[in-house]
Amino acid sequence: MARRLLHIRDLHVRFDVYGGTLKVLNGVNLHLDEGEKVGLVGETGCGKTTTAKSILRILPMPPAKITGGEILLGKDDILKMGIRQLRELHSHGISMIFQDPTASLNPVFTIGDQLTDTIRYSTVEQKLTKRETKKRAVSALSDVSLPDPVRILENYPIQLSGGMRQRICIAMALASRSRLLIADEPTTSLDVTIQAQVLKLLGRLVEEKDTSTILITHSLGVVREWTQRVYVMYAGQMVETAPTKELFHSPFHPYTKGLMKAVPKLTGEGVALGISGRIPDYLNPPTGCRFHPRCPHVMDVCRKERPPYFVAGDTHEVACFLYREK
């Protein structure tokens, strides 16, 4: 059996904002074995990115605050790490690709400035010379199939296209040879034609290095193609997890079913059905199951109690009272 790489238990994160406290993550559980590729899906605003940033301890604090739970990487709790361990974690442990490459590159520094710093601090112990660092930067850019890497190092982000910027972010994330890669909707902000290219590239690189991956997305097609297991997230909680094939074949949670229906099918009527209503207000989240105001099968118990996880197969778990008996 593969070794457990990451284990998040009962993670709580809140945001203190003007007018109150947003309880954004409300007991998130997630785990991942070495070499595994896991998908994390859910609507915009359900806490996927917050979960990812919590794992790296890079949430902007304030306003964010981690109020409970643990994130184990191997045996170490990331939430208890000191500065030195954290630096170790960032340089070799986990790296992340952000959703919007325009926002995630510093606009007033050249690509070279930023990429060489990334390489320099992920290889501190090797004491590379400036020229070696630059050589690595060039080869990192060639690895992501960017033409004329030497010139790109001199460029500022605004001189490059969105696709090129995201390739640079991928190069940065992979430069540190991390054990775990978190890709947070890596293609959402790109043109459709570029999306496929970038995904293919990312897939190839991850495959080559056999990096464990958490892929955050709301494209179910990508999840199906890429991942072995899927977590479905709703309003700061995991509502269902299952092996990818099983989830697509027989989704249990009403929310998961809704998500599947929301995908427009080329052969179908062409109109997405979707789920009525919106993601709840985090200031005053619904009691009990957070999905109950939108759930077509809502029962009395859903309004009062939070559903625990019911096991529905070897690795299939669902947090819904409908499956209490099974």
Added chain:
Amino acid sequence: MHFIKFLARRIGHSVFVILGLSILVFLIARVMPGDPARMALGPRAPEAVVQRFREELHLDKPIYVQYYYWLRGAVQGDFGMSLFTKRNVAHDVKEFLPATLELMVCTGIIFTVFGILLGVASARYANKWPDNVVRVFSYLGVCTPAYVFGILFLLLFGYVFNLLPTIGRLSPELEYPAHATGFITIDSIIAGDFRAFWDGLKHLIMPSVALALGPMAQEARITRSSMTENLQRDFIALERSQAIPERRIMTRYLMRISIIPTVSVLGLDFASQLGWAFLVELIFNWPGLSRYGINVMLHKDLNAIVAVIMIIGLVFLVVNIVVDIIVAGLDPRIRLGAERSK
């Protein structure tokens, strides 16, 4: 190469701005009610003399002819005669401008350094007590006019504690150092007269701090908000996720992008001092251009009014060009954006 083009274009624009300003100011000064020749000579002067004086000043000619005469003189540095001091306006400006410039530079240094420092401290300790202290101070600073601070300082440090000199640029028992730049602090260093330097500096403290507090508060607020805003951006999260030390992120990556709005406002605040300084110059009896400007306005001294406003306009333009150059140097989006649009 790009830089020279950029500079040439900016200066080219400025020439038109300054011409436009001169026409506007010239017109406004002429349509103001009252007869400058009569005011200069007094109510008892015979009408014939006043009439001759009007002709001497070309006041009897159409306004565009007057403007032509004025412009011809102005490009040669001759702004005509002051009706109030009865001296050449250029001579007056040369005498009063350095005092104000010295005050402005000193004020500018104070509010730049301390404004940014306070802003950074405020952002660093956001929502903790240092931040709250700075924020309260900022509100006070922004909403209190400089002359109120001036009067308070005068009472407190001038009379109650008697720590600092209250009027003028130099104590009467000291001699002015040889005139090189017109800045007492610099001239005294050139002359090697350190007593005069120290004395000049002491005279500068109260008026420049009084002037600096408002802009300093402004700078601190802008720096704080720009830093706290950028701190939540994804590129900071990305830099943190790549093991770049926090200190380096703060001093290098966060600083350069956050300082851009502050620099833009710095320039404006700096140039505005020239116009706003008059009450403070009045309180501290500072022989500067702002005070001179108000005096000549009260006397409807046409040539001097136009000259003072033109000087203020010119300083604004120069400062703005300098600010644009600095901002373009800091921000490639502006630099490259300008190149691309060409």
